[in-house]
Amino acid sequence: MKFKIFILCLFLIIALINTGFAGDLQFHGRASNSLYSYEDTTSHTKVYQFVRFSVESPSMSNFSLNVSLRALSDLNVTLDEDLRFKAYNLNLEFKKLFNRMDLVLGRQFLHPGTVLGGLDGLYTKFRFTKKISLSAYGGVESHFNRSLKLYKFDDSFTAGGLFEWRKLFCSNLQMFYLQKTNTEDMYWQLAGLNLQNSLIPRTNLRVQAHYDLLNSRLHRLLASARVKLNKKIALSLGYKNQHPQVYANSYFTIFEVNPYQQYKLGANYHLSKNFFLSGQYQLLQFDTETANRVFLTFNNMNGSIGLVYESGYAGEQLGVIFDYAYSITPKLLASINIDYSRYKTEKIYEFENEIANAVRFSYRFLKRWTADLEYQWLTNRFKESDSRLLNHIHFRF
Structure with a gap:
């Protein structure tokens, strides 16, 4: 009930801001109401409310309040509070304090040189010069599940830092440290560097080297290069060696994850200003098994159509992907997505067919109001027909 009152107060404040009753405060963001209807063993009609906004004041230009919340109701099933309400961002941000420092306090999303995700805590960034900065967080x-609950420090303490040096001999350099602990002990301790370089003409290089201090092993090694041969042709090469970074409270702990190596070779060819072909080959290597992937797509400014072929340890698959959007009128946008897969499993040794489709219409009926209607359906041997209906109403302020 308290959370409902909080949401209602937020929408009331938004209304006041847009009618000029809230002084010099400025709101920027979006509010949405979505309807999601589908059937499995029973019928479900889910209603989502989502609001994302920032509050600023011209008299306090260095300060902002950032909020991103979601509420859910199922008209057929009673949900507990943890499933009904989520907070993705809820923080106070102070920018350019003393023209040097940024501070963010509260729930926030971070990617400080490596995967981190959501943090409930403090983040600070200090700029020594325009090119050199040091960040720390804890x-x-x-x-x-992004509920309003908070973990105890003993259960999930997180801390780290990031050093950045931009435009160093046509390079951007990052060096980071990250550690995570729970009640038992430290379970992640990573250190590494990221480098992007464009010193060689028409060539962009990228390197990531991360080391697992806790297990004394290389955690991640990524090297990629993109070379623009001429105005029409570009080539790309890539290599990645990765140990999956699954945290103790992650959903993915239910899977058995293995380290792997990935090799990539790709090319783009521009047929004209608005049309180009894209192709890529990938080789995946695990400890005892391998897999191959081949992608070929035809693209323009409105979308793409492509073929995907996979073979190896997980079986054989051929897929067709079509994704296209078209403006019927300046206010009405139609889009369609078709995903066809034909795959051969190792255990059954027969081909299975699956088709997944989606059609969507978006209509802007006022300057700040947009309505979306989307229908999804798929067919396979397990489901003769499985469909979804989604409706969204967005308000931008």
């Missing part, structure tokens, strides 16, 4: 991981 707190607890955000609740795994």
Whole structure:
């Protein structure tokens, strides 16, 4: 009930801001109401309310309040509070304090040189010069389902830092440290560097080297290069060696994850200003098994159509993907997505067919109001027909 009152107060404040009753405060964001209807063993009609906004004041230009919340109701099933309400961002941000420092306090999303995710705590960034900065953060991981609950420090303490040096001999350099602990012990301790370089003409290089201090092993090694041969042709090469970074409270702990190596070779060819072909080959290597992937797509400014072929340890698959959007009128946008897969499993040794489709219409009926209607359906041997209906109403302020 308290959370409902809080949401109602937020929408009331938004209304006051847009009618000029809230002084010099400025709101920027979006509010949405979505309807999601589908059937499995029973019928479900879910209603979502989502609001994302920032509050600023010209008299306090360095300060802002950032909020991103979601509420859910199922008209057929009673949900508990943890499933009904989520907070993705809820923080106070102070920018350019003394023209040097940024501070963010509260729930926030961070990617400080490596995967981190949600943090309930403090983040600070200090700029020594326009090119050199040092960041530090500490707190607890955000609740795994983004509810309003907070973990205890003993259960999920997180801390780290990031050093950045931009435009160093046509390079951007990052060096970071990250550690995570729970009640038992430290379970992640990573250090590494990221480098982007464009010193060689028409060539962009990228390197990531991350080391697992806790297990004394290389955690992640990524090297990629993109070379623009001429106005029409570009080539790309890539290599990645990765140990999956699954945290103790992650949903993905239910899977058995393995380290792997990935090799990539790709090319783009521009047929004209608005049309180009894209192709890529990938080789995946696990400890005892391998897999191959081939992608070929035809693209323009409105979308793409492509073929995907996969073979190896997980079986054989051929897929067709079509994704296209078209403006019927300046206010009405139609889009369609078709995903066809034909795959051969190792155990059954027969081909299975699956088709997944989606059609969507978006209509802007006022300057700040947009309505979306989307229908999804798929067919396979398990489901003769499985469909979804989604409706969204967005208000931008």
